[in-house]
Amino acid sequence: MAESAARSTRIPQPSSPAGWILVGLGAAGFAYLLYAPVLLLESFLRTLGGVFMFATLALAWNIIGGFAGYASFGNVVFFGLGGYTVATLMAKAGWTFWPALVVAGAVGVLFAVLMGLPILRLRGHYFAIATLSVAEGMREIVVNMPSLTGGGAGITIPAVGLEATTSYPGNTGFYYFFLILLLVALAVTWRVSRSRFGYSLRAIHQDEDSAAALGINTTRAKVAAFALSGLLTALTGAIYAFQQVTIYPNRLFSIEFTVLMVVMAVIGGTGTIFGPVVGAVGLQFLSEYLRQNYLELHTVLFGAIIILAVIFLPNGIVESARELRSTKRIRFLDNVKANRL
Amino acid sequence: MEQFLQATINGLLQGGLYALVGVGFSLVWGVIHVVNIAHGAFVILGAYVAWKLDGAFGIDPLLGLVVAAVLLFVIGYAVQRGVINLVINAPIWMTLLLTFGLELLLVNGLILIFTGDYRSIATSYASGGLSFGDVRIPYGRLLAFGLAVLLTGLLAMFMSRSKTGQAINATGMDRVTARLMGINARHIYALTFAISAALAGAAGTMVGIVGTFNPVDAGVFTLRSFVIAVLGGLGNMWGALAGGIVLGLVEAWSGQYLSGTLIHAIGFGVLILVLIVRPTGLLGRPYSEARAET
Numbered sequence: 001m002a003e004s005a006a007r008s009t010r011i012p013q014p015s016s017p018a019g020w021i022l023v024g025l026g027a028a029g030f031a032y033l034l035y036a037p038v039l040l041l042e043s044f045l046r047t048l049g050g051v052f053m054f055a056t057l058a059l060a061w062n063i064i065g066g067f068a069g070y071a072s073f074g075n076v077v078f079f080g081l082g083g084y085t086v087a088t089l090m091a092k093a094g095w096t097f098w099p100a101l102v103v104a105g106a107v108g109v110l111f112a113v114l115m116g117l118p119i120l121r122l123r124g125h126y127f128a129i130a131t132l133s134v135a136e137g138m139r140e141i142v143v144n145m146p147s148l149t150g151g152g153a154g155i156t157i158p159a160v161g162l163e164a165t166t167s168y169p170g171n172t173g174f175y176y177f178f179l180i181l182l183l184v185a186l187a188v189t190w191r192v193s194r195s196r197f198g199y200s201l202r203a204i205h206q207d208e209d210s211a212a213a214l215g216i217n218t219t220r221a222k223v224a225a226f227a228l229s230g231l232l233t234a235l236t237g238a239i240y241a242f243q244q245v246t247i248y249p250n251r252l253f254s255i256e257f258t259v260l261m262v263v264m265a266v267i268g269g270t271g272t273i274f275g276p277v278v279g280a281v282g283l284q285f286l287s288e289y290l291r292q293n294y295l296e297l298h299t300v301l302f303g304a305i306i307i308l309a310v311i312f313l314p315n316g317i318v319e320s321a322r323e324l325r326s327t328k329r330i331r332f333l334d335n336v337k338a339n340r341l
Numbered sequence: 342m343e344q345f346l347q348a349t350i351n352g353l354l355q356g357g358l359y360a361l362v363g364v365g366f367s368l369v370w371g372v373i374h375v376v377n378i379a380h381g382a383f384v385i386l387g388a389y390v391a392w393k394l395d396g397a398f399g400i401d402p403l404l405g406l407v408v409a410a411v412l413l414f415v416i417g418y419a420v421q422r423g424v425i426n427l428v429i430n431a432p433i434w435m436t437l438l439l440t441f442g443l444e445l446l447l448v449n450g451l452i453l454i455f456t457g458d459y460r461s462i463a464t465s466y467a468s469g470g471l472s473f474g475d476v477r478i479p480y481g482r483l484l485a486f487g488l489a490v491l492l493t494g495l496l497a498m499f500m501s502r503s504k505t506g507q508a509i510n511a512t513g514m515d516r517v518t519a520r521l522m523g524i525n526a527r528h529i530y531a532l533t534f535a536i537s538a539a540l541a542g543a544a545g546t547m548v549g550i551v552g553t554f555n556p557v558d559a560g561v562f563t564l565r566s567f568v569i570a571v572l573g574g575l576g577n578m579w580g581a582l583a584g585g586i587v588l589g590l591v592e593a594w595s596g597q598y599l600s601g602t603l604i605h606a607i608g609f610g611v612l613i614l615v616l617i618v619r620p621t622g623l624l625g626r627p628y629s630e631a632r633a634e635t
Contacts, residue, residue: 071434118617124433125376129567130616136564137609144603255560259441262434296453303445307424310439314431339431341527
């Protein structure tokens with residue numbers, strides 16, 4: 001664990017020729033994404049929006065899980081809270097979307113701090129289990145508060161007609177919402193990665209006691225990382241809820257979202273800037289392909305893919321690509337040897 | 342008062358069954374340091390094995406229980422030896438993801454084969470019961486409780502008396518030193534996981550005898566296992582029994598006063614509280630300290 005964290009602190013050199021090529025490709029790709037709505041089918045825009053959404057979720061998980069090394073298995077709680085904040089404010093209080101979105105973000109931060117202060121004292125599996133329980137418990141609470149949340153039958157945001165407080169942005173609108181949020185998440189991750197705060201988190205990941213001994217306020221750093229993760233996740237959940245119009249607690253607090261965030265970050269590369277995005281793009285398209293071609297089997301296949309990825313790509317695609325560049329080969333079996341008993 | 346007494350007895354008996362569900366999970370977490378998210382799927386798999394044997398060949402569920410346990414033992418050994426052992430030194434979210442992948446595979450595989458319909462294993466004896474005034478004790482639940490206590494006791498005795506049990510304990514405490522003492526850690530890990538899966542299979546059969554099950558229930562059993570393992574302290578057999586009974590009682594009592602699925606929230610509330618206040622569990626934890634785990 002310490003070893004992988006140490007490797008992830010290596011920052012790509014933007015001054016090298018390969019770095020400039022990457023920057024150029026990135027700029028071209030970005031320009032394409034901006035114009036994409038003009039060029040592409042509506043249905044494909046929706047798929048792309050989903051990819052951006054999961055990339056943002058994976059980046060948000062990466063801050064607490066990848067940088068700080070705290071394996072949150074309940075990040076979906078922020079997603080659900082963000083979504084339900086927007087839905088409740090728009091459906092029951094007649095708010096418009098934008099102020100509701102701001103409140104959703106605030107709820108995410110507040111809940112992360114309140115939940116993080118006691119729970120971030122736990123380490124390893126205990127933290128994972130505690131976060132998972134908070135998410136599951138929150139779902140049950142939302143189910144059992146039908147007057148406010150609509151309960152298990154769901155809640156519908158007024159999106160059309162006279163009832164609508166904010167006109168429905170459609171596929172193109174949500175495409176841009178998710179794209180902007182992804183860029184924000186990337187910028188935040190990039191900033192964190194190079195800041196003193198980011199190095200504190202990496203130090204905590206490698207050895208928390210030593211980090212504390214070096215004068216890092218570990219509690220503050222961990223809670224801040226959790227709050228940042230919660231903020232981005234809650235904002236994503238808020239936009240997702242508006243896109244879905246009708247939301248259900250079993251969907252919005254689904255453990256599947258948490259697992260997807262973690263899987264995408266892990267497959268791409270935890271503790272890196274682009275890893276979670278790479279993982280999200282790869283896995284979303286793969287999942288979409290499986291869903292279309294193997295309707296019944298697709299969840300089973302997905303389970304098998306997770307197992308294989310964990311065994312053979314434990315360092316993630318980004319790290320493996322770097323390895324490929326420097327040693328001209330990917331050592332799948334060496335990865336296995338490093339982690340096996 | 343009678344209602345309360347009945348709820349208490351139901352909770353106590355149900356708690357015994359929960360203990361059987363959770364004890365193997367606790368063992369694996371304590372010894373191998375793996376949180377097996379697929380544990381609930383093993384429970385359900387056991388239930389389907391006994392159900393199928395009963396339905397297709399008319400084999401009595403109590404014999405089916407033995408078959409289910411043996412089959413799950415073999416599967417568990419293979420899974421640990423062939424798959425989980427490969428990522429044992431990776432960061433913890435890797436093993437969590439791996440077992441989640443396994444859960445997806447098993448649960449959706451079971452749905453494909455048996456559909457998502459609710460099933461139950463019908464027996465001639467489970468429906469009868471003892472009556473004391475208005476309080477009733479169904480035989481099926483009594484049997485499940487007795488079996489849970491028996492198996493937990495046998496496991497505790499195996500762990501403390503037998504050489505293999507002591508090897509498992511030693512490996513859980515310090516794998517490196519255990520290997521230096523000539524213990525084959527790969528085999529011990531696989532054996533521990535196999536025992537856990539076998540107990541899950543036995544528990545699943547009893548779940549099928551006293552009530553209904555379907556593949557999607559797997560998640561609920563895994564979550565209950567979390568609660569039981571943490572309440573009881575990891576790798577602590579009698580602790581798991583105590584944890585199971587506490588969970589059964591809390592669920593039964595809160596079911597009297599709370600509506601619907603809110604009792605699950607109570608379970609999670611208890612779990613989070615115990616984690617924060619007393620992470621070593623009710624009866625303490627024999628292995629390393631919870632907060633120092635890396």
